[in-house]
Amino acid sequence: MNIPIDPRYPESYFEILARDFGQEKADWARLPYAERMKELAWYHAHFNTPDDLSLWPAELDGGVDRP
Amino acid sequence: MSSALEFYHLFRDAMAEHGIRFVLTSGMACVEYGLQQGTKYTDWIVDPEDLDKLVAMLCEFERGLSGKNWRISYRNLFGAPLDARFHLGGWTTHLAIWDGAESPEHHLDFFGRPPRIIPGTWLKSTGHLASRDIVARMKKTDRAKDWPIVNALAAQDWFAERRTDSLLHLTEIQLLREAWGSLDASQRRKLSSERPLLTLLDSQDDLRLERSLLLERALWENVNRERYLIYQSNWKSFYRSWQQDEVGTWPSSQPFAVQHKRVLEASAKHGLTPQPFAKESLRQEIFERGKERTKSLIHASAEELQSVAMPIDIVLP
Numbered sequence: 483m484n485i486p487i488d489p490r491y492p493e494s495y496f497e498i499l500a501r502d503f504g505q506e507k508a509d510w511a512r513l514p515y516a517e518r519m520k521e522l523a524w525y526h527a528h529f530n531t532p533d534d535l536s537l538w539p540a541e542l543d544g545g546v547d548r549p
Numbered sequence: 550m551s552s553a554l555e556f557y558h559l560f561r562d563a564m565a566e567h568g569i570r571f572v573l574t575s576g577m578a579c580v581e582y583g584l585q586q587g588t589k590y591t592d593w594i595v596d597p598e599d600l601d602k603l604v605a606m607l608c609e610f611e612r613g614l615s616g617k618n619w620r621i622s623y624r625n626l627f628g629a630p631l632d633a634r635f636h637l638g639g640w641t642t643h644l645a646i647w648d649g650a651e652s653p654e655h656h657l658d659f660f661g662r663p664p665r666i667i668p669g670t671w672l673k674s675t676g677h678l679a680s681r682d683i684v685a686r687m688k689k690t691d692r693a694k695d696w697p698i699v700n701a702l703a704a705q706d707w708f709a710e711r712r713t714d715s716l717l718h719l720t721e722i723q724l725l726r727e728a729w730g731s732l733d734a735s736q737r738r739k740l741s742s743e744r745p746l747l748t749l750l751d752s753q754d755d756l757r758l759e760r761s762l763l764l765e766r767a768l769w770e771n772v773n774r775e776r777y778l779i780y781q782s783n784w785k786s787f788y789r790s791w792q793q794d795e796v797g798t799w800p801s802s803q804p805f806a807v808q809h810k811r812v813l814e815a816s817a818k819h820g821l822t823p824q825p826f827a828k829e830s831l832r833q834e835i836f837e838r839g840k841e842r843t844k845s846l847i848h849a850s851a852e853e854l855q856s857v858a859m860p861i862d863i864v865l866p
Contacts, residue, residue, distance in 0.1 A: 488583070489705070489708070489709035489710075490709075491705070491708045491709065492708060495704055495705070495708050498700070498721065499584075499701060502697035502700070502701065503584070503585070503697065503701075507584075507585045510585050511583045511584065511585065515583075518580075518583060518585075519554060519580075522554065522580065522585070523552060523554050526552060526553045526554065526589055527552065
């Protein structure tokens with residue numbers, strides 16, 4: 483498995499993330515890989531995610547009626 | 550029993566141990582790349598030639614004593630049997646797996662021939678993670694929330710490695726201009742043959758370019774929608790016929806091996822078409838329908854649409 487080595491991105495990259503996904507996700511993206519996954523595991527353990535709630539798989543080729 | 554991330558790792562390693570050629574893609578691949586997605590399920594591209602191995606692995610894991618005692622089931626979604634004939638035709642398969650008594654329901658989606666990916670190119674991805682380029686192509690759907698992901702993946706490729714193929718997916722105007730300016734004539738020719746919009750970078754101001762990007766995205770979305778409808782109508786017609794005849798509750802509570810045999814037989818009997826796009830004329834028709842819809846919705850002229858329209862082999866490979 484080629485775990486992506488955390489590349490060093492310029493500040494402008496994180497500005498794009500903050501604009502398009504929100505500050506919280508941009509902050510998460512700054513963490514090292516292991517810490518990102520640790521935090522995600524905590525979220526998974528404590529919250530439902532959209533695909534828990536949706537009958538349709540989100541990647542089933544798109545569809546605005548399929549969240 | 551495994552958490553979502555533990556199960557993803559476990560399933561990945563199991564497929565590797567069984568000699569299956571595959572990569573992780575879509576939402577969980579984005580997580581790997583540092584783009585947080587609210588997802589617990591996994592999407593896999595599997596070489597259609599290896600789907601028999603995957604079915605055998607699932608049947609093995611389902612066995613109570615000699616296997617892992619997993620419960621495995623098809624999901625109640627439109628999709629095809631986990632079989633090469635269907636996957637070569639662009640169908641997808643959707644499974645649920647429980648790996649223990651108190652296990653959450655793990656959702657897995659399988660693609661043999663993913664949309665917008667030239668067959669076989671994903672095999673160039675290293676390890677078991679689809680490249681950013683492959684994930685970006687798959688994310689060009691008709692869901693608005695996928696498009697910032699496309700741009701972010703391309704931005705990563707550009708910032709981290711100065712990869713020129715990131716220009717095929719970037720929508721960030723300043724970044725596009727910067728990247729385009731760094732290319733020589735032959736690189737520009739190669740990239741613009743796949744993405745004609747790039748040639749407009751030299752002639753359009755930011756506002757006009759923004760409109761061109763909007764038009765280009767609308768074309769991706771509308772062709773995708775038309776493509777999707779072919780599968781949806783084919784599946785609905787199959788399922789209605791199956792239901793009228795015998796289906797009862799689907800998916801059933803039978804073991805996966807039995808479900809698999811049953812859905813394969815039903816597909817043959819009730820006419821689920823393995824390759825809905827076998828006719829070249831249909832592919833052309835879908836592309837034209839997508840263009841017409843885009844022209845109407847965006848109020849674009851034929852010339853304007855032509856200036857951003859990607860070749861059919863890129864949008865419907």
